[in-house]
Amino acid sequence: MFVRAMLSIVLLLVSVASIAGPKIQHWTLGNGARVYFVPAKELPMLQIRVTFDAGSSRDPAGRAGLARLTGAMLNEGAGDLSANDIALRLESLGAELGAGVDRDMAAINLRSLSDSELLDPALDLFAKILAAPSFPAASLERHRAQALVALQKEAQSPGAVAEKTFYRELYGDHLYAHNPLGAEGSIKDITRDDLLQFHRRYFVGANAWIVIVGDASKRQARKIAERIVGKLPAGEPAAPLPAVNPLYAKKSKQIDFPATQTHIIMGQPGLRRGDPDYFPLYVGNYILGGGGLISRLSVEVREKKGYSYSVYSYFYPLRQAGPMIAGLQTKNTQRDDALKLVNKVISDFVAQGPTQAELEAAKKHITGSFPLRLDSNGKIAENLAVIGFYGLPLTYLDEFIPNVEAVTVEQIRKAFRQRVHPDNMLTVTVGGGR
Template identity: 70%
Template sequence: MATPKIQHWTLANGARVYFVETHELPMLQIRAVFDAGSSRDPAGKAGLASLTAAMLDEGAGKFTADDIASQFEGQGAEFGADVDRDMATVSLRSLSDTSLLDPALDLFATVLSVPSFPPASLERLRAQALVSLQKDAESPGAVGEKAFFRALYGAHPYAHDARGDQASLKAIAREDLAAFHRQYYVGANAWLVIVGDVSVQQARDIAQHVVGRLPAGRAVVPLSPVRELRAPVEKKISFPATQTHIYLGQPGMRRGDPDYFPLYVGNYILGGGGLVSRLAVEVREKRGLSYSVYSYFMPLRLPGPFLVGLQTKNDQSQKALKIARQVLADFVAKGPTDEELDAAKKHITGGFPLRMDSNGKIADYLAVIGFYGLPLTYLDDFIPQVEAVTADQVRQAFRRRVHPDKMVTVVVGGRR
């Protein structure tokens, strides 16, 4: 499989650019990524990063929200903005025809550099966010996931939900949005991804136009370390539902972790491989204790969570949790069989080309490579790295990194 050739350069203001030239379709994908995720929310104002990104296209320069929406639509372009715990991503998808691309890029650059944060839009988006939080409070899954992150990360910035909470959202003022944008949406804090039907010189011009004019600013300070769990933590939340939601986990791995590939392949066998995974076979197929059971690692800049999750009937919750713990402990102690490992490798490597079969997917990979400082050969190396994983490497990595006796357990349900 031929992987895309990645070209990389840095602008005068510190912004780092990653470019892949493809001409199969007359399209261009752009991702402007900033170290402006929810982990950068100031104390008492959780949700600020998310609101800032959501407000970018509510007004910028001389343009209103209606102007921005109608112009992008008229140019056949799609705009988007999203925030996770580590990063804010602002995206543009456009046709490469310069008569459409150039005005779309002009507007995209304006939205990135001079958002106006209209007060009326802030109140509307704040109200929408508060309604969304109320819906979360009525969902056992959302309640459980938020409780899991709080129990897992404590006072660390990864602990709170990216959308904040009711008190923090109400505390955010327009001036907070403007100050957050000034601090974090700067060249020293930016990565730009360009994938599509343009030449290298065009890509250089686009990069300069889109983020090269941002103030250089300063790179943000590193986040505080994630602390390992010293003892198990259990939290039970009574909730009126027929199903109990269970979350079991600990801090897992970071992007670029030396154990990444053994943990990644091993987790496919444990609970990431759907109905053929150990957890699904033991909890769901053999015993009928859960319709949905899974595990995953969520690598972040610092160790993101390793999570085992399942839903089960209220009266089966303790039995299902016991079996899930047994499966996890057995896998950590013994690792995979050779047959499981071989099947996992074939599935992962066989499906990898489908994960790069569009410009958008390639752009997503480049954003991860750039933001987390992964090698430019990451995509070339992926299949060989997976194929090189041995059963002993999986065993050793899980023994080093996963500790069944020191897990956070959150149980939500138990009340009809």
């Protein structure tokens, strides 16, 4: 009996430890770069992620796509190193480099073994790429051609057309409106000087966040952070983005497209990162359309009516109000019926909220899958980058499950009534005639 009791206690402690967030250490460098560090000694690896407030919302007028091109070309040359030199050095060190740009941020990642003989030269190379990219003219032409081909492919995809149109119609003159990939005219106009100026303005200490996760002590992490971004000029943080205007009336946009199915995206401005209603909206949306086959939208639209194989909804929080989106793909002949039903499901949910049984099931699924969001150094680094970039509390991951479990039916009902307005939705449809 005693052994069984002790085993139960041990299993409980293991369970609690498995869902606790990583212990985040934080400091700021002299040039303003903010550092977030989590030690993880289990594997001899380091995952490093540097983000800059240099997403597509920072593209200058007439230069849509500049942020993405800048990020894509960081490893095309640095100082006296060519793209081939960089690739060969990374390969010889067993290190991996990657970059990505969305509407808010540019992120550059380095994954390396922690052995100093491999790590030190990898860090030196990473620092050089961040501080002194050369943006060679020949590489710019190659990336320009690739971007133009990607734009042509998007124009042939009804789903991509629907998404681009949705953002353009929803955000209007706001910086979130344009496609991060850019537009044909702006891509053709971008010059090497544009890349250099963009890098000089935004890739600076005051505009940087660095995440280090892996096999290092805090003392080593401090040296690593200084080595990578400590010598970047301090510069200035990016200017605050303007607020997003809400929709005050229903809006629709139909685009004819030679296809037997219609792609539908509908929504409105939703919430920004750190919004006090985040958890009621997050949990509520899981019930509405974020929970896969068990969500209300899936049950009503897919299971009962067979209008669509997949129907979904989600909130996409950004620095300013990111979109609340619902979407599906359906036969042209069923478009109006499917739209009517989706609107009804959303309206009913806003009016009535979830049942207690739906809420308990959602909490169980969300909390049960939470450890999978932190089951690798790469995933931890991604989460830390979001925490740092958006100024979320360092306890965010520790408090995630308690915050989910604290959500009530009434909180969801109140948040959806205040924040989701079914009568003021933008609806974009892309497809053929009925």
